[in-house]
Amino acid sequence: THLSGYTSYIVPIITSESTTENNNNVIAVHLDAREFEGWWYEGGGIYRHVWLVHAPSVHVQQWGVYVSPSVSLPSSNVHIETTIINEGQQQSVITISQTILDAQGWYVTCVNTTVTIDGKSQLITAHEAIIPQVHLWSPDDPYLYTLITSVISGVGVDTVETEFGVRTVSFDVNHGLIFNGKPVKIKGVCNHQDFAGVGVAMPDRLNEWRVRKMKQLGANAWRNSHNAVNPELL
Secondary structure: OOOOOOOOOOOOOOOOOOOOOOOOOOOOOOOOOOOOOOOOOOOOOOOOOOOOOOOOOEEEEEEEEEEEEEEEOOEEEEEEEEEEEEOOOOOEEEEEEEEEEOOOOOEEEEEEEEEEEOOOEEEEEEEEEEEOOOOOOOOOOOOOEEEEEEEEEOOEEEEEEEEEOOOOEEEEOOOEEEEOOEEOOOOEEEEEOOEOOOEOOOOHHHHHHHHHHHHHOOOOEEEEEOOOOOOOOO
16 A cells, blocks of 8 residues: 555565466556545546566665765766665675766766675665766756666676766855856746646656746746656656
8 A cells, every 4th residue: 555646656576486487467556546635636547657677586676776976077976875685585695786878878987896685685885986077967958877787696687777967056145046156047837747638647758848848938947736746757
């Protein structure tokens, strides 16, 4: 049971080693929309993505990669924390590889480490990587790097991709918002999840189209109302 219809969550499904391809398994996802929550129409049904995530017994925890860049031009230090889960009974020696690619998919840097994780446990690892000539993210130039995290063990390989941008943000009482060292005026919109003629079941492509339209109008900020938006919009 998950009480919020707007936040992402995961339900673990652990299959036994005796499971074979000949078995027929049915996974049912049920939504009970009878509870009244708001005075507005919230929509009923499943209108956000439902994914089946398959991973070996030793894998990266769901949403378990945390990336925190800091800027010291012309380079950037990228602090990476990764949570590893061992669902198996046995201790495992694993190699964790963290590779950063630029927006064109070219190799930037890589750091590797080998650790031991006990059975039925979790482990948080920390890495420091350097982007030598960093390309900063901004509303006008939304440049993204990709971190590829690979966990290699004797029972398989789990790979997770994490997009991230590098920028500096501060607030000065005299100059307002300072973004990448320059003052920026906030020009924002308040936008609900629903869309005319579509309702609350927003396709990914329509979300993308709306963001582009807001940018064409000159907006650089977005207030989400009133609940957590779908990850695709973010």
